[in-house]
Amino acid sequence: MQTNTADTLSVDIKVPAEMPEFSEDLTYSPRMRVVRVGQSLKTWRVADQTFESDRATPEGIEQTVIGMLSDLRFLCDEHGLDFARIDRMAYGDYTVAKNEARREAAKQAESTAADNVPSASLKLQVLGMYSYAAVSSLDGYQYLAGFVRATAVSKGTGIFVVNGVLNRATYKKLLEEARAAQLQVDRVVVYGEIATYTGAGISFTKFDELPGLDRG
Structure with a gap:
């Protein structure tokens, strides 16, 4: 934002x-949409003469939104529009957009998870x-290659192979397979x-750390 004259400001x-x-x-x-309305917030704050104050906090944004909504009501009154009806229509648009984003x-x-499915050969290499005295192989699963055998106090620990990125979506699929095979899920x-998704219950090893691994 740059000052051009005493009364005029330019907004980027x-x-x-x-x-x-x-x-x-x-x-x-x-x-x-968040970025788009953020641009509107900048110009409204200039008109409201609050552009020099720090409005990046949740409380500051809330006050700006309150002011903008109040102004919009006056704008609707000026043009004989029903703000409540328009607000209901806007909520409908918001709901449709949010549901579409979720889908x-x-x-x-699902697409990313499917791309991560390893070949049978890659599983066997891992x-x-x-x-062989410590692990057993398993067939019929996308990621689950086998498991470290159970002890008297714990279930078996699943050994999974992800041919790509371990993200949250893929991790959830690993847990589904662990449950189906009656293995540990913790x-x-x-x-x-x-x-890109890690946690205390995940022991992750990169392919680069496995000498001689052939992913082809």
Whole structure:
């Protein structure tokens, strides 16, 4: 924001659809809408003469939204419009957009998870690093290659192979397979390319740390 004269200010406004981070968004997604309304907040704060104060806190944003909504009511009164009716229509639009975003995220997660499914050969290579006296192989699962045998005090620990990224969506599928095989769900052993989702119950090893591994 730069001051041009004593009474006039210029505001740097960005168009979300032209921003690199939204290049793959085909429609105005919820995250694009947040950026879009953020541009409106900047200009409203100039008109409200609050642009010099720090409004980035939740309380500050709340006060700005209250002021904008109040102004919109006066605008509707000026043009004989029913604000309550318009607000209901806006809520309907919000609900549709939010549900569509959830469906798209679920589809993306399923697609990513499917891309991570390892070959039978890759699973066997990973299991081959263990002593055959200590592990058992399993068939019929996407990620579950085998398990470290159970002891008198604990269930077996699943050995999973992810041919790509271990993310939250894939991790949830690992747990589903662990339950189906009656293995531990509070601890899993995972081999993959990289992990963007980790936790105390996940023992993750990168493929790069396994000498001689052939992923082809």
